[in-house]
Amino acid sequence: MSQIPRIVIIGAGYGGIVTSIRLQKELNYNESDVTLINKHDYHYITTHLHMPAAGTDDPKNARVDISKLIDEFKVDFIKSTVVDINTDEKKVILEDGSVSYDYLVIGLGGEPETFGIPGLKEYALSIRSINSVNYIREHIEYMFAKYKNDESRTDYLTFVVGGSGFTGIEFVGELADRLPKLCNEFNVDPSIVRIVNVEAAPTALPGFDPELVKYAMDVLTEKGVEFMISTPIKECTTDGVILANGEEIKSQTVVWTGGIRGNSLVENAGFEAVRGRVKVDEYLRAPGFDDVFIIGDCSVMFKEDGKPFPPTAQIAMQQGVACAYNLAASIRGEKLKTFKPEIKGTVASLGKGEAIGVVGERKIKGYTAAVMKKIIDIRYLYNIGGISLVLKKTRL
Amino acid sequence: MSQIPRIVIIGAGYGGIVTSIRLQKELNYNESDVTLINKHDYHYITTHLHMPAAGTDDPKNARVDISKLIDEFKVDFIKSTVVDINTDEKKVILEDGSVSYDYLVIGLGGEPETFGIPGLKEYALSIRSINSVNYIREHIEYMFAKYKNDESRTDYLTFVVGGSGFTGIEFVGELADRLPKLCNEFNVDPSIVRIVNVEAAPTALPGFDPELVKYAMDVLTEKGVEFMISTPIKECTTDGVILANGEEIKSQTVVWTGGIRGNSLVENAGFEAVRGRVKVDEYLRAPGFDDVFIIGDCSVMFKEDGKPFPPTAQIAMQQGVACAYNLAASIRGEKLKTFKPEIKGTVASLGKGEAIGVVGERKIKGYTAAVMKKIIDIRYLYNIGGISLVLKKTRL
Known part of the structure; x- marks a missing residue:
């Protein structure tokens, strides 16, 4: 068996996929084994899902094969469903096996929060x-x-x-x-x-x-x-x-x-969580664990006014970048960087050609906002898959 | 009110639509009032329905607006559902009114026959x-x-x-x-x-x-x-x-x-029927009525060997032609023509590019049969709507 540390990333959403892609760049040859585990063999662009749900866009445009995003010489991929995490034995339990880790990144997606409303x-x-x-x-x-x-x-x-x-x-x-x-x-x-x-x-x-x-x-x-x-x-x-x-x-x-909560798996694995979301430290680690990072829907961070940041793609992606950096630093025994979300802007689409948003301090609406939304989408595709992915998945 | 006889055709399937189109040609100006009544404002090509049902063709290709098929100067169209026929008062009862007739053509479609199989x-x-x-x-x-x-x-x-x-x-x-x-x-x-x-x-x-x-x-x-x-x-x-x-x-x-029967409306109206199908006379009239013609699914005719002809589009169309002739003859007090189905051939499609059939005495199969099926379809569209309908509705 290899003596080099093994990083296991569970969940290939915004956080998990960005962590994987960044690790490919951060790590030197043979510095670590990286394994990405996901339920499906594709990543989906959650912020697009409202369109195929309504039928206004092809679901294929919201789905990207993971094999197209990662370099399989650098990152192993396992298609399986995680059923448990055993932090004592440092193992991820899959429905059909188990995988040991030295460092774990939890990037699992959230679940609908129904606030106990019956039915x-x-x-x-x-x-x-x-x-x-x-x-x-x-x-x-x-x-x-x-x-x-x-x-x-x-x-x-x-x-x-x-x-x-x-x-x-x-x-x-x-x-x-x-x-x-x-x-x-x-x-x-x-x-x-x-x-x-x-x-x-x-x-x-x-x-x-x-x-x-x-x-x-x-x-x-x-x-x-x-x-x-x-x-x-x-x-x-x-x-x-x-x-x-x-x-x-x-x-x-x-x-x-009406609501989203973290993944119940995180609670079941014994992490201290509120509604499936763990208040991570400034390095994105679960409290009490220096080998477990949590990003995306299962993590929660707080603003200066004490309110939580909402679980957005924007933050998950920033966390992915920081998480990859801190994983490499952890392996090398170097100093970790603290992470703080930086909200660049938010645009909500209102259907074809209409949107509203805030970019920096500026309020935008109508067609301008719709174009800005498109630019944000394209930038994400470009970041994870280059220009070829932009051309393949964008409905202009 | 007009003193000229009123022909009412109920049902715009193969039989009803062909009768209407042929009457436009057979009748002279002001020789008769013709009214076509149908549940929908479109005719559908029943022999195509298996394709949109499976999703292999657009339902639009199996649907033709009635207004595109009939000359509204010659034939009135009423979009309504027939709920009863009163032969004593010579009235067709609609869900929202009633229409009197001098001559009635029943071209209503059949219903699934479940042979009493529960569920x-x-x-x-x-x-x-x-x-x-x-x-x-x-x-x-x-x-x-x-x-x-x-x-x-x-x-x-x-x-x-x-x-x-x-x-x-x-x-x-x-x-x-x-x-x-x-x-x-x-x-x-x-x-x-x-x-x-x-x-x-x-x-x-x-x-x-x-x-x-x-x-x-x-x-x-x-x-x-x-x-x-x-x-x-x-x-x-x-x-x-x-x-x-x-x-x-x-x-x-x-x-x-697994089976088709006539329309229960025909039984309810008091016509002598077996499974909703009336054994019509050689002029296509209901027994005992010289003012009611029945064609298509609600009629039944017998072969020389005593077996009934199956209810097909081919026979319904031939009946439509004969019915129009006999209506004109009835109005004019002329001699009616006897009708006998003439089976020119039958082709069953087996999906894209495959079919089997008999044309005349010749057995055909495979691609040849698939092409023949297409030709039969095109011929029907051409007969009812000319070349423009062929071009609009045919997937080549």
């Missing part, structure tokens, strides 16, 4: 993987087909989106673009179709500039989206949702985007 | 309209999406087709072409997917030449279709089908093509 887990759909968005898209089309075979069932054509955060807003924007096309395809009167966006908080897009929030809601309302803000969902049933005010919305399609 | 009506799908085939297609895609979210459920990927008659065979041929593409799209191992064609009779395609039947089954078996011939279905359930031999096939998709 959401059972009956609501969620935007969380290529398979889940294929399901949502097919489900939506199926509802149109079902309606045409029983026109008394208007609940087939009521689409409830729970949550007006980033994902919820981006998803209703795409839905509002897509459903008129399905009406045309299935010969359905568009006036029967409803998109209802329900949010418990007193505003959509909490944390965003109120002027931009208003702009976003105006654009989406104009496209036919109905907003119910300050309206908690009390229960999700097979018939639709029951709101806290007692009102029922009959719907066969409830998509829950 | 088929409730749980099996059938290829009978644009809406129903859109449903089947979306249902099939949905099953792939569902499987990818729960890979223990292989019953999502078992597709049972009940009946190996004309429609059943043509449908499994298309399915066998389509499913490998869905495997690719949804990243599914094709070896998990099953297409099972179950037939109670001792042969597939009863009435066809045995050599051609063997060829068809060999082609389809090669494409992955499993045949269970001489195997009656005892029951259809929410879990799949239970065969007469006690075996259960777990499947979430059962498509029933």
Whole structure:
């Protein structure tokens, strides 16, 4: 067996894939064995998933083969599902085996947080993987087909989106673009179709500039989206949702985007976590472990005002870069670098040609923001896969 | 009100649409009022429905706007659903009104015949309209999406087709072409997917030449279709089908093509019918009525050997031509012509590039038969809508 340290990265999301790619550059020949483990043999671009979920873009554009991203001479890849982490024996337990590590990077994705609302887990759909968005898209089309075979069932054509955060807003924007096309395809009167966006908080897009929030809601309302803000969902049933005010919305399609938590595997492995997220140290390590780094959805860091940073692709990627640096430093016995997220900007798409955002200090909206969104997407593709990946995956 | 006789045609299938188009030519100006009544504002090419059902062709290619086929100066069109026929008052009762007739042409489509097999009506799908085939297609895609979210459920990927008659065979041929593409799209191992064609009779395609039947089954078996011939279905359930031999096939998709009967409306209206089909006289009239013509699925005629002609598009179209002639003759008090079906040939498609058939006395198979099938399709489009319709609806 090799005497060189073994780095195991679990999860090939934003954090895991960037760590892997950066390690290829940081490490010298034979300085470490690096193994990336992921459930699928592809990486997916989570920030794009709202489009194939609505059917406005091909799921292939949100999926990149891992073999195209990593250099298999430098990084080993195992396609398997992690079922447990044994920190005592320094082993990752897979559904079909186990892998030992000297250093572990946990880059596992999060899970929908349903806040204990009854029925959401059972009956609501969620935007969380290529398979889940294929399901949502097919489900939506199926509802149109079902309606045409029983026109008394208007609940087939009521689409409830729970949550007006980033994902919820981006998803209703795409839905509002897509459903008129399905009406045309299935010969359905568009006036029967409803998109209802329900949010418990007193505003959509909490944390965003109120002027931009208003702009976003105006654009989406104009496209036919109905907003119910300050309206908690009390229960999700097979018939639709029951709101806290007692009102029922009959719907066969409830998509829950209202919250995300870390991966329950992290809790089960014994890390100190709140909702599956571990408060990592300034070097991105789990408290009490100098051989376990946690990045992305399963980590949490706090702003100066004491509020947590939201789990975004932007931060996960920055963590990946820092994590690769600190892994190399750990192996070499060098000093680790402290990490602090740097928020360069945030842009939320509102469907084709419309978006809102903040870049640096500047507020942007409309077409400018939509173009900026595209630039951000392209920059990410370029960073992980070069110009050829940009050309392959970008719908201009 | 006009004193000229009113002809009402109900149903714009092969029989009804050909009758309407021919009447436009047969009748002189102001010789008769002609009204065509149909549930949809489009005619559909029933013999094509197995393709959009499987997803191998766009449903638009199986649908033609009625306004493109009839001359609205000569034939009135009413989009409505017929709920009853009152022969005493000579009225057609619509869901939203009624229309009087002097001469009635019943060209209503048939209904699936389930032979009393429990559960088929409730749980099996059938290829009978644009809406129903859109449903089947979306249902099939949905099953792939569902499987990818729960890979223990292989019953999502078992597709049972009940009946190996004309429609059943043509449908499994298309399915066998389509499913490998869905495997690719949804990243599914094709070896998990099953297409099972179950037939109670001792042969597939009863009435066809045995050599051609063997060829068809060999082609389809090669494409992955499993045949269970001489195997009656005892029951259809929410879990799949239970065969007469006690075996259960777990499947979430059962498509029933095993039989067709006439329209129950014809029985309810008091016509003497067996399974919704009326034995019409040699002039295509209902027995005892010289003002009611019945053509297509609701009519039945017998061969010299005493067996009934099957309800085919070919016969319905010939009946349409004869019916138009006899209507004009009736109005003019002239002698009616007797009608006898003339079977020019029959070609069954087996998916892309493969078919079997008999044209005149000649047996054809393979690519030749596939081309012949195309020619038959094109000839029909040309007959009803000219070259522009051929160009619009043909996938070459």
